[in-house]
Amino acid sequence: MIRLLRVRMSTDSRQVSEATIERIVEHNPDTRSFFLCPRTDQRFNFVPGQFLSLQLPVDGKILTRPYSIASNPEDEEPLEICLNLVPGGQGSHYLFSLGVGDSVNFTGPWGTFTLDQAPAAEGIFLADGIGIVPIRPMIHRALMQNAQFSLRLLYSTDCEQDLLYRNDIEMWTRQYVQFSLEIFLRHPSERRPALQGSLLEYVEDRYVKRDEDRSRCFYICGVGAQVTQLRDLLRGAGYQRRAVLYEKW
Amino acid sequence: MATLRILYETGDPEKTIEFDLDKAPFQHDGQPGSILDVMLGHGISLEHACGGNCACTTCHVIVKSGMANLSENEETEDDLLDRAPGLTPTSRLGCQAVFEKDGEVVIIVPRYTINQQVK
Numbered sequence: 626m627i628r629l630l631r632v633r634m635s636t637d638s639r640q641v642s643e644a645t646i647e648r649i650v651e652h653n654p655d656t657r658s659f660f661l662c663p664r665t666d667q668r669f670n671f672v673p674g675q676f677l678s679l680q681l682p683v684d685g686k687i688l689t690r691p692y693s694i695a696s697n698p699e700d701e702e703p704l705e706i707c708l709n710l711v712p713g714g715q716g717s718h719y720l721f722s723l724g725v726g727d728s729v730n731f732t733g734p735w736g737t738f739t740l741d742q743a744p745a746a747e748g749i750f751l752a753d754g755i756g757i758v759p760i761r762p763m764i765h766r767a768l769m770q771n772a773q774f775s776l777r778l779l780y781s782t783d784c785e786q787d788l789l790y791r792n793d794i795e796m797w798t799r800q801y802v803q804f805s806l807e808i809f810l811r812h813p814s815e816r817r818p819a820l821q822g823s824l825l826e827y828v829e830d831r832y833v834k835r836d837e838d839r840s841r842c843f844y845i846c847g848v849g850a851q852v853t854q855l856r857d858l859l860r861g862a863g864y865q866r867r868a869v870l871y872e873k874w
Numbered sequence: 875m876a877t878l879r880i881l882y883e884t885g886d887p888e889k890t891i892e893f894d895l896d897k898a899p900f901q902h903d904g905q906p907g908s909i910l911d912v913m914l915g916h917g918i919s920l921e922h923a924c925g926g927n928c929a930c931t932t933c934h935v936i937v938k939s940g941m942a943n944l945s946e947n948e949e950t951e952d953d954l955l956d957r958a959p960g961l962t963p964t965s966r967l968g969c970q971a972v973f974e975k976d977g978e979v980v981i982i983v984p985r986y987t988i989n990q991q992v993k
Contacts, residue, residue: 678924
């Protein structure tokens with residue numbers, strides 16, 4: 626079946642929608658998932674990797690804050706967003722003050738850091754910390770399409786308790802021969818073997834120095850300068866500009 | 875003094891903001907002193923779905939004149955602009971184009987600023 630992606634230029638996404646918080650999951654003290662039920666009869670369509678733009682009433686103003694959608698478009702569940710409590714972050718502090726049954730307003734979906742079709746080459750997904758949120762549904766989409774090329778997730782966090790969606794991701798390694806996972810912990814535990822060193826060093830060694838294959842596609846997401854450092858490393862090494870996609874928060 | 879003149883492809887009436895560069899930033903979204911920051915700080919809206927964090931193209935504007943008064947594009951901005959509808963050689967993201975010099979900048983707000991993708 627040929628699947629078509631169309632870019633819709635309408636005003637729909639600008640319309641403010643209201644959603645009710647149906648469920649809240651605390652992954653760890655600073656990371657929560659909010660499951661949102663839009664108050665509409667229409668199915669909410671989005672592409673893996675896109676985000677919602679939440680309109681949050683804080684201190685008499687409306688703050689606009691983007692949160693990646695953590696769920697899959699095919700899920701029958703409510704829309705999931707997952708976020709860290711950011712020190713001094715007005716948006717995250719407001720959301721962490723909300724409970725089940727409260728409402729939030731949003732527009733969207735938005736964003737072009739997406740994966741609609743499985744990559745037409747080996748796909749390497751680089752997720753740093755909370756950057757796993759849009760990456761997980763992107764990999765899920767590729768796996769559901771029986772990706773022809775291997776898919777590899779390099780997932781870096783501070784410590785084991787910061788690993789999100791680990792059951793899902795580890796299950797994929799058993800279910801799909803084309804999927805593999807490497808975990809990097811900045812503070813490794815004895816229970817979980819993890820690779821040492823930084824993601825940047827590993828990528829440079831494995832995908833820049835060790836071979837000359839430049840056909841791979843990279844999807845990078847995380848917070849801070851490492852994202853653009855990875856981008857610059859890979860593009861500078863000869864990977865195609867459009868094969869190195871990223872979202873930096 | 876710096877001047878930002880805003881024209882609308884939709885035909886809406888143009889708007890002009892005169893401001894003191896030393897008083898920027900004016901609010902919290904976008905780079906401090908950016909076109910987005912200046913507009914929001916003077917009560918003029920500009921779409922910015924990602925909160926002015928250079929993660930979408932909804933604040934796409936076309937600089938008609940005065941580009942030399944703005945900061946230069948960086949790679950992240952250019953990567954995003956590649957996906958903006960109606961891209962032109964003088965396109966900028968309002969959240970990233972920062973006023974660096976006094977003088978006039980004239981921008982056009984395109985009719986379409988949305989990069990929404992749906993099935």
